[in-house]
Amino acid sequence: MILVTGGAGFIGGNFVLNWLNNSQAEGIVNLDKLTYAGNMSTLASLDNDPRHIFIRGDIGDRALVENLLQKYQPRAIINFAAESHVDRSIHGPADFIETNVVGTFNLLESARAFWASLPVEKKALFRFLHVSTDEVYGSLKAEDSPFRESDVYAPNSPYSASKAASDHLVRAWFHTYGLPVLTTNCSNNYGAYHFPEKLIPLVILNALNQKPLPIYGDGQQIRDWLYVADHCSAIRCVLERGQAGETYNIGGWNEKTNLEVVNTICSVLDSLRPRNDGQSYAELIMFVKDRPGHDRRYAIDASKVERELGWCPAETFDTGIRKTIQWYLDNHDWIDGVVSGSYRDWVQKQYT
């Protein structure tokens, strides 16, 4: 068994599906609080799979987590659970501190108590893998080198500050208590089952609904983009081959400005689903007020995980974005399920 937290969210959900796609795979205990970002329909194909045990609960609930650990005796914990959206963290940072900082602390303490109780052999094999972000390193200038694992942390948003804090806790639990931890810092993900509050799914769905495509500021901010299945393969690789106590940067070598990303989505949609009026979807682009404290550029140097663990991404941005757009064209039921009342409230709050 492995214990996955946040496995009903975007990346965690993809990871669970991906993992259980392999018929030989160990089972997964999936602990998720089902916040607005958690979605059971992502996991619908696992309804009759006895290897998937879903538990609705909070990573900060020590009694629950300690119970699960005792009952299922997982060989690893993979912590995806988090509040993950920068814009929401600007409107309301408290949940970010509660889950990303306090929740991670409680999860570490539960893991430590369980790990300490294991017999020597199992203790040596146990891993706590913490999934984090490149945003902890702050913002790069155009001429700066991509983020390396040795860079100092300089988070700028409530989201990235809370993730940075959690990374520090994870590091300290290794150095102080010897808990065998691994940390991954990944760039922006995109792919199937992505909640449409983030740039790529928001733009795809707005375009299909003939709505404006909102670009913050001048659209020249740069992100590195990684197809979510490649992030999942990197996590599996770090779990199996990573060295306890180490951190690994994961990225796609795909630096793009936001405007380039949106224009690419528009031109793929123009060929896959042309508009009735013959115009390009790019006509829907609308520049809107910038995000406060908006980081200008993120870029990842993923050479450590490539060199030491032999991981590399399978998709380029062009192949990954086509797969992603096709997925959104093919999966109306999932989309209809997530674009509910609370989602509409968010769009109203953020974009009017």
Ligand code: NAD
């Ligand atoms: P998400 O917001 O889509 O999913 C988060 C999941 O965690 C949801 O299912 C939610 O219900 C659950 N959750 C939230 N609080 C919880 C709590 N207290 N207890 C248990 N479950 C809780 O996020 P995501 O995009 O899938 O990101 C997963 C992880 O990867 C996060 O830690 C995030 O910081 C990190 N990350 C994300 C990206 C990205 O581009 N999305 C990039 C790098 C790293």
Ligand code: TYD
């Ligand atoms: P997002 O998907 O929210 O990820 P993150 O903030 O974690 O990088 O945003 C990606 C980039 O797109 C970021 O620079 C903000 C920008 N953006 C827009 O221009 N318009 C939007 O409506 C959204 C949601 C994001």
